[in-house]
Amino acid sequence: MNGAEMSNCPYRERRTLFEDLLTDHGLTAPxxxxxxxxxxAKAREWLESWTHVSGVEGIVPKVWC
Incomplete structure (x- = not known):
């Protein structure tokens, strides 16, 4: 990363970099x-069970092409 523009990178690559950033720096709330x-099946479970979880504002489905 080091200041590089990442918006054109695939989501999965950006997600991995963000996961690493959080882990490497021990970031916690917020x-x-x-x-x-x-x-x-997991997504369906979340839709059914997370409707009453405090702090969960919604679920964002994305279609991968």
Whole structure:
């Protein structure tokens, strides 16, 4: 990274870099990494069970082409 523009990089690459950044620097709240899954069953579980979790504002589905 080191100041490099990352917006044109694939999401998965940016996500990995962000995960590493949080881990490497021991960042905690208010910095947090939202959970992510490509597993449809897990996404359905989240839709059904996370509707009453404090601090969860919603779920953002994304379609990968």
């Amino acid at each position: 910095w947090t990494l939202c959970p992510m899954t490509t597993d449809l």
